[in-house]
Amino acid sequence: MRDLPDQVWKRNEVESPCVKLCTIHPTERICVGCFRTIDEIAGWSRMEPERRRAVMAELPTxxxxxxxRRGGRAARLSARSGD
Structure with a gap:
C-alpha cells in the first residue's frame, strides 16, 4: 500500500512539450520554444492522447x-560596406 500515493498522482497522458520559452514567431506563427501553433497550445488540455502524439511527432519537422537567419548585425554591416 505504500506505493498507492505515487500511483494516484501519476497520469497516463502525453506530456506537454512546453519549455517555458513562450514566444510566437512573427512570420512562422509557431512558438519558438516548443514549435506548437497557437491553436495547439490553447487546445492541448482538451486534445485526445492520439492527437497529442501526432502533434509531438510533427514538432521536430x-x-x-x-x-x-539573415546574419544579424554582421550581415547588415557587411552589406553597407560592399563586402
Missing part, C-alpha cells in the same frame, strides 16, 4: 523553419 517544424524546428528548421526557425533556424534560418
Amino acid at each position: 517544424r524546428a528548421p523553419r526557425l533556424a534560418l
Whole structure:
C-alpha cells in the first residue's frame, strides 16, 4: 500500500512539450520554444492522447523553419560596406 500515493498522482497522458520559452514567431506563427501553433497550445488540455502524439511527432519537422537567419548585425554591416 505504500506505493498507492505515487500511483494516484501519476497520469497516463502525453506530456506537454512546453519549455517555458513562450514566444510566437512573427512570420512562422509557431512558438519558438516548443514549435506548437497557437491553436495547439490553447487546445492541448482538451486534445485526445492520439492527437497529442501526432502533434509531438510533427514538432521536430517544424524546428528548421526557425533556424534560418539573415546574419544579424554582421550581415547588415557587411552589406553597407560592399563586402
